[in-house]
Amino acid sequence: MKFSKDGKFLATGGQDTIVRVWAVISSDEEREHFLEGNGTSVYEGLKGSKLGAPVFRDKPLYEYLGHTADVLDLSWSKNDFLLSSSMDKTVRLWHITRKECLCCFQHTDFVTAIAFHPKDDRFFLSGSLDCKLRLWNIPEKRVAHWNEIQNQQLITAVGFTLDGKMSVAGSFSGLCLFYETDGLKYNTQIHVKSSRGKNSQGKKITGIEAMPGTKPGQDKLLISSNDSRIRLYNMRDKSLECKYKGYENTCSQIRATFSDDGRYIISGSEDRHVYILNTDQSQLNAQYGNSGGNNWLKKDKIGYESFEAHSAIVTVAIFAPTRTKQLIALCGDPIFTNTYNETNNNSTNANNNNVPTQTYPDGNIIVCADYSGTIKIFRQDCAYYYSRDNDTHSVRSTRSWNSSLGNSLGNFFSKPKQNKSSVWNTTGGIVGGRRKSDASLYSVASSVMSADISSDKFEDDDDLK
Structure with a gap:
């Protein structure tokens, strides 16, 4: 599962041999179409209000056919070319403007x-x-x-x-x-x-x-x-x-990846959690000191946050790039609109190309998948902080989870009322697939697709055992 370099697309692939490309919602019309076609495609926002905040269109933009065995890996180029590798001993080349395979490398x-x-x-x-x-x-x-x-x-x-x-x-x-x-x-x-x-x-x-x-x-x-x-x-x-x-990865093909600014690491885990780690040790030393906190890693005392994302092994977890957040902000996304438009009315129209310069540090989007065939999109509700501070008649805090990892993202997603996301349905697979499921779910708590994810068994592991 990989985002394109420009943040406009998400590619998935797995055991069913199909490579799917999902498009990020980038216009008011697409958002309205999604909400009209899915009457319950809302989550419960602050104070019981209902908000529709989807990230992707409800159906794949493309379903690429050609592989005859499990899809094992994906890679995007900066020009929206997509590579897929497979157990069928081939690599196939695709492009977002074409429906057919451009080349096959044996x-x-x-x-x-x-x-x-x-x-x-x-x-x-x-x-x-x-x-x-x-x-x-x-x-x-x-x-x-x-x-x-x-x-x-x-x-x-x-x-x-x-x-x-x-x-x-x-x-x-x-x-x-x-x-x-x-x-x-x-x-x-x-x-x-x-x-x-x-x-x-x-x-x-x-x-x-x-x-x-x-x-x-x-x-x-x-x-x-x-x-x-x-x-x-x-x-x-x-x-x-x-x-x-801290995370568990003893037999799966789980891999950690960076946020696009390199400040954080994210990974799935065999204990059903998503783990987020800080690459800046100085921030954690300032926050916890050299001995405080209970979320410390053994070697260099680098802190982590985690939240339970699935009921099965989380085989992949990635951050949506900044560009994805900027795209959905352009089309009236309620989370971003209710927060950043009030604090900076010009943030989403800052240059001649109508590309926002706001990076939405409190509006992170996490996409993760588990072995049972479920993909979930978790959204951090930056409007929550704004509303909370206004309700207490205080000035809105400028501190984001970027400057205080131990006090935000993992804890944020562990609070059910703040797990905001949208839903879309499909059948298919995610890289590393082993088990097949065909679900059509609609939930206010998570974004769900039917998918094929690996279901390997695992054992606990530690260096000193």
Whole structure:
């Protein structure tokens, strides 16, 4: 499940082999059409009022057919091209303006991971269970460079550094290998593992992502693995900066991702929760001190927040990008309109392209899915804070959850009356799918789609066991 770079679309895929693209509501007409077609598509807002605040159109924009086995990974380019990889040993290329597959790239085994080049979307990286890392030239429809991972390591994750100069491959045994993108020449490697205990041999790497917003020479890489740890590495010397502990990921393909400003990390978990972590330790030290708080991670005391999102394993959780929030703000979204228009009437019409400059720090949107086939959209009601402060005749606080992680987002979503979302229905799958369901649900508490998510069993895990 991935948002497009411009925030206009969400792509999903899974066991049913279909890649679906959902469009973000971006006009008053689309919002009105949604509400007219779904009479109960509202949530209960403040003081019992009813508000319709959908994020997506109620039906997929496209359903792409072509894969013959589970869809395993998705990747968007900056120009709205979409790649999908599958257990059918292929990668397929799509574009949002076309209904048919543009190109099919054949492999010799399951293609577990793909990534568009961040600077030049004529190229993409693929990792396969044939132990080969490939850099593909899309216009020429051929492999530009390839390299075979040493010791027949199965590739389970791939990624790029922010500048695209380095390609990264993660393996089933926990090895993370670095290659110069030009020629895929081997550079170095690190072994992602615990220093002691049963995870000291390394576990499968499930996700690799570069930290956005870093300055040149300060690149960082986020690596998720099946030892229930998320690690942040400094790319300059490949040193471990932080090891995040708290979520559960022992056998699923759960991967952590960044918010688009790089300040927060979000992940699903096998304990049915969504976890949100702060990448800025100084803020947490200022808030809790060096010993306070009960939500601390073992290594560097990096705090986290969590909330129970599903009744099953949460296989994926992502933040909607800032651009998505800006788009829905343009079409009369009640949450944003009731708050930010009152505090800054010009915030949604700040340039010639009618693109808002407001980033809506208190209006976060989280999309998550579980193994049973349910996708939920959780919305943080920024109007709640505004109304609360007005009711007490006080000046509206300028503090957002961005500056106080321990006092907001996780706690916010743990309060049922503040879980705001909309609903749309489909049948289909989410990347990593194993179980199939066909539901048509409509709820004021969550946004639900029928989907196919993995249903692996799991056990508790800890470094010291």
